Each structure stands twice: as C-alpha cells, then as structure tokens.
Amino acid sequence: MKVCNKCVLPETYPGIQFDDNGVCNQCRSYSEAETRETHKQFPDGSSLARALQGFKNPNHKYDVLVPLSGGLDSCFTLIQIKETFGLRPLVFHSDHGWDDPTATANVEKLCKELDVDLVIWKNELVFMRKLFRYFNQSRYPELSACHVCGNMLYLNGLELADNFNIPLVVNGYSKGQAAMMHDKDKAQDLYGKMIEIILETGDREFFDIFTKKWQLLEKQVIYNNRSDLESGPLPGKLLFIPFFIFKFYKTQKDKLQQICRERFDWQPIPTSYPASTTNCKMIWLNSWMDLKRRQYTHYHDEYSTLIRAGEMTRQQAIEDLELNPPAGLLKELADEIGLNLDGGNS
Ligand SMILES: [Zn+2]
Numbered sequence: 001m002k003v004c005n006k007c008v009l010p011e012t013y014p015g016i017q018f019d020d021n022g023v024c025n026q027c028r029s030y031s032e033a034e035t036r037e038t039h040k041q042f043p044d045g046s047s048l049a050r051a052l053q054g055f056k057n058p059n060h061k062y063d064v065l066v067p068l069s070g071g072l073d074s075c076f077t078l079i080q081i082k083e084t085f086g087l088r089p090l091v092f093h094s095d096h097g098w099d100d101p102t103a104t105a106n107v108e109k110l111c112k113e114l115d116v117d118l119v120i121w122k123n124e125l126v127f128m129r130k131l132f133r134y135f136n137q138s139r140y141p142e143l144s145a146c147h148v149c150g151n152m153l154y155l156n157g158l159e160l161a162d163n164f165n166i167p168l169v170v171n172g173y174s175k176g177q178a179a180m181m182h183d184k185d186k187a188q189d190l191y192g193k194m195i196e197i198i199l200e201t202g203d204r205e206f207f208d209i210f211t212k213k214w215q216l217l218e219k220q221v222i223y224n225n226r227s228d229l230e231s232g233p234l235p236g237k238l239l240f241i242p243f244f245i246f247k248f249y250k251t252q253k254d255k256l257q258q259i260c261r262e263r264f265d266w267q268p269i270p271t272s273y274p275a276s277t278t279n280c281k282m283i284w285l286n287s288w289m290d291l292k293r294r295q296y297t298h299y300h301d302e303y304s305t306l307i308r309a310g311e312m313t314r315q316q317a318i319e320d321l322e323l324n325p326p327a328g329l330l331k332e333l334a335d336e337i338g339l340n341l342d343g344g345n346s
Contacts, residue, residue, distance in 0.1 A: 001295060007304030008317050012295045014142055030308040041247050042226050045084065048246060051229040052085045055168045055239075062117075063087040064168045065161040067094070067154075068110070070103030071278030072256040074172030075110050075266060077243040079259070081170055082114050089116050092160050094153040096123040098281040098333075102269040106260075106278070113264040121156050129337045130206055132282060136339055138197045141293035143190055145286040158216045158238055167233045170241045174251040175309050176302030178224065178242035250311050274299050274320040284325045285333040291323060 002011040004024035009016055017025045042048040057063045066081055066089045068074045081087050093107045104120070111118040131152065135145035154171075161169050173181070181187070191214070198207050219238045223229055224245045233239060244251050253276055260266035272279050273287050290297045299321060306312040334341045 004304070006314065007307050008296075008300050008314065008321060009304050010295050010300070013301075026304065027308060030305075042229075045246075045248055047226075048229070049085050051226070052087060054230075054232040055087065057088075057165070057167060060165045061088070062090040062164060062166045064089050064170050065092055065157060065164070065166045066090070067092045067157045067169070067171050068107050068118075069093070069172070069278050070100075070106035070269075071172070072253060072260055072266070073174060073244065073251050075106065075260050075264075076256045077170060077172035078110060078114065078116075079263065080243070080249075082116060090160075090164060090166060091116055091118045092157050093118065093120045094123070094156055095120055096128050096149065096153065096280065096282075097125045100269040100272075100278070100281065102267050103278045103280075106264075106266050109264045110260075110266075119160060121160065123152070123156070127206065127209060130203065132286065132337045133339050134197055134201055134203075134206075135194075136286065136289045136337075138193075140193045140197065141290075143193050143197070144290050144298050146283060146290070146298055147190065148194060149282070149286075152210075152213065155213045155216055158220060158240075159213070161238055162216065162219065167237070168239050168241070170243050172244065173242035174244050174302060174306060175242075175311065176305035178245045179305045180298070180301055181222065181242065182224070251306065252311065271326055273323060273325070274303070275322075276320060281329070282333060284323075285330055285337075285339075287323055288325060288330055297321070 002018065002022075003009065004016075004018065004027060005022040006027040007024060009024050009026060011018075013024075015025075019025075019028065042051070055063055064081060064087045066074070066078045068078055068091050070093070078089060078091060081089050091107070091111050093104065095104065107118065107120075128149070131148060132145050135143055135148045157169055157171070161167075195211070198210060216238075219236070221234060221237045221239050223239050223241050229241070243249060257266070257268075268276065269278050273283050287297045287299070303312055303317040303321065307314050307317055330341060
C-alpha cells in the first residue's frame with residue numbers, strides 16, 4: 001500500500017493525490033495555508049491571556065468549561081486556564097463505559113490539586129453499545145465509530161456548558177484534531193451518512209436521542225484566531241476554542257508529561273492506542289475495524305497534521321500508530337457490543 005513520504009496518509013484516504021516525489025496533496029497545500037494564516041495568531045501567551053479576560057462571566061459561577069480526558073494535553077490546558085489565564089473553570093469528564101481507571105484518577109487528582117469543580121458524565125451504556133455496533137458495521141468505511149462517539153462526547157460538553165450558562169468551552173484538542181474539526185464540508189458529508197445509517201437500522205429511539213443532541217451544534221461557534229477572540233463573547237452562542245491551535249502551545253508529550261507528573265503525579269494508562277495517549281478501551285476495537293475497512297484511523301489524519309506542524313516526527317507517528325491489541329481484547333469488546341468480528345451482526 002502506498003503511503004505519503006512526508007505524512008502517514010495512505011492511498012485509501014479520500015481525495016488523496018501523490019506527486020512524483022510521493023508527497024500527498026494535503027502536505028503540499030499545508031505550507032501555503034500556514035503562511036496565509038500567520039497573521040491570525042497571537043504573538044505570545046500574554047496577548048492571548050489579555051484577550052481571554054474578555055470572557056469572564058461575572059454573573060455566573062464559571063467562566064469556562066474544560067473537558068478533561070486525563071491525558072496530557074487536556075491536563076496542561078486546564079492548568080493554564082486556571083493559573084495563567086485566571087479563569088474559573090468547570091471541569092467535565094466523560095465516562096462512556098470503557099474509560100480507563102487511571103485516566104479518571106488523573107482527572108480527580110488534578111481537580112483536587114487545582115481546587116476546581118468536576119462533573120463526571122456517564123453515558124447510557126445501551127445507547128453507546130448500539131452506537132459502536134451500528135457504525136463499526138456500516139457500509140461507509142470513512143465513517144469511523146470513534147468519530148461518531150467523539151462527536152457525542154463533545155456534544156455532552158456543549159450541553160453541560162449550556163445548562164450552566166458557561167459561554168466558553170476550551171478543549172485540549174491538538175492542532176491535528178482542530179484541523180479535522182474545521183473541515184466543514186467533510187463534517188457535513190459524514191453527518192449525512194450517519195443519519196442514513198441510523199435510519200436504516202429502523203431504531204427510532206436511537207435516532208431521536210442522536211438528532212436531538214446534534215441540534216446543540218447550532219449554538220456552537222469555533223473561535224480559532226486572534227480577531228475572533230478579541231471580538232469577545234457572542235450572546236446566545238457557545239464559543240469553542242481548541243487550545244493547542246495557538247502556535248506557542250505544542251503538544252510535545254515529554255515536556256507536558258514532566259509538568260503533569262511534577263504537578264499532580266500524573267500517570268500514563270497501561271496500554272493505549274495510539275501509544276502514549278489516554279484513550280478509552282473501545283478505541284482498540286474501533287481502530288482495528290477502521291484499519292480493516294479503510295487502512296487508516298482518524299489518528300493517521302491527526303498525526304499527519306502534527307507532522308506537518310513539526311510537533312511529531314513521521315517515524316514517531318509510524319511507531320505510535322502500530323496496532324497491537326492486548327490478547328483477547330478485541331473479541332471481548334466485540335462481544336460486549338454484539339459485533340461479529342468477521343462482519344455482520346452476531
Ligand atoms: Zn502527506
């Protein structure tokens with residue numbers, strides 16, 4: 001299988017084209033976009049801090065909602081929000097049923113250390129099992145179950161922010177995740193496919209929960225450059241900032257790990273995919289299915305952006321993306337959600 005010489009996107013990636021040097025069109029267009037967008041950025045952390053002061057929410061208890069997975073990126077984000085920017089955060093952690101106890105422990109330790117309020121949101125297991133089953137066996141390989149689940153967890157965050165009158169959500173998304181979010185045409189296309197798949201199941205109850213949640217996106221506005229932030233809050237809207245979008249914050253694991261270990265005894269989760277991330281257990285099955293169905297996971301997409309941004313080497317990405325699930329785990333997870341690993345319903 002052909003893979004880009006600069007990033008890790010394979011020939012099965014939708015719309016990919018390689019030049020004579022084996023470099024993909026995404027890598028070629030990246031440096032152009034990078035130059036074009038430099039003016040949108042804050043020159044340093046202190047100018048960002050000044051802009052964020054405009055988001056204080058004096059009539060309510062919290063200024064900002066910070067989703068926390070327990071991984072390094074989101075933990076670092078929370079520390080910055082509280083201590084560097086002086087905002088009052090409400091922390092949100094999603095436990096959809098396959099969360100690792102080490103991740104939850106990291107979340108609880110950090111919230112205690114920073115003395116901030118924490119909400120742990122447990123999803124309804126029946127709904128989540130169906131979600132993983134429907135999308136791991138759908139006829140659209142470009143529709144990853146992780147993508148659908150990630151959207152649901154994100155929407156839980158928006159719902160919580162909305163309920164607590166918190167106008168701002170700052171999420172520890174890497175530049176790679178932020179780039180994926182900004183591809184609106186792709187997101188729209190995938191949403192249409194999700195609805196198709198759900199309608200085909202005939203599961204009306206699932207459809208109703210799913211589409212009702214999705215309506216919250218109408219309130220969401222993504223803020224990702226200097227002029228957005230300096231324009232301040234938008235009444236009636238939920239503003240979302242992917243924290244690592246700013247140039248001076250880099251998702252460098254070793255540096256973030258040192259900070260988090262010293263600060264609150266952060267612990268890595270014992271086994272994760274991709275290596276050195278803090279993801280849930282279901283990611284093993286979803287990624288295995290994605291590799292089987294389309295030869296890449298959404299991490300190949302994200303890490304390719306990180307390679308282009310100089311935050312990860314190609315070699316590191318290749319090593320981290322190698323999938324070696326613990327023995328018996330795939331079968332165990334597949335049984336939990338009623339998925340036949342050889343295809344179809346079990
Ligand atoms: Zn490439």
